[in-house]
Amino acid sequence: MIKKYELTNEKREFLGKTLFRIKALIDFRFAKKGEFGGFIESERNLSQEDDALVSGNAEVYGNALVSGDVLVSGKIKLISKLC
Numbered sequence: 773m774i775k776k777y778e779l780t781n782e783k784r785e786f787l788g789k790t791l792f793r794i795k796a797l798i799d800f801r802f803a804k805k806g807e808f809g810g811f812i813e814s815e816r817n818l819s820q821e822d823d824a825l826v827s828g829n830a831e832v833y834g835n836a837l838v839s840g841d842v843l844v845s846g847k848i849k850l851i852s853k854l855c
Contacts, residue, residue, distance in 0.1 A: 775820050776800055777809065786849070787814050789833050794826065802827065803845050810844065 775797055782793040790848055791811035791819035791848035796803040801823035803809060813817050823840045828844040836852040838844050 773820060776796065777803075777818065777820070777825075778809070779812070780808070782808075784811060784831075786831060786833070789834055791831055794818065800825075801841070 775796045777796050779792040780795050784791050791813055792853045793811050794809040796805050796807045796809065799805050802825035806807055810828055810830035810832070812826055816837065817832040817836055818824060819837065819839035822840055824840055824842045825844070826832050827843060830846060831846045832838055832844060832850045834851040836850045838850070844850060
């Protein structure tokens with residue numbers, strides 16, 4: 773599998789979680805190679821296999837997963853907790 777993004781060293785803290793800005797490694801529907809995206813806690817939050825992207829200042833963490841043909845952008849914070 774070819775990775776479409778990587779975690780960068782740019783971080784922010786939110787509710788005790790460390791979130792990392794992402795950077796596109798290849799061109800795909802919502803990003804061009806080298807463009808920076810939004811923030812995720814880990815690679816489990818954003819699929820490497822499709823066109824999904826977290827962009828801008830959007831943050832995804834916890835058990836939330838962005839996948840498929842989805843663009844999460846703006847000032848949104850997406851979290852999913854297991855009950």
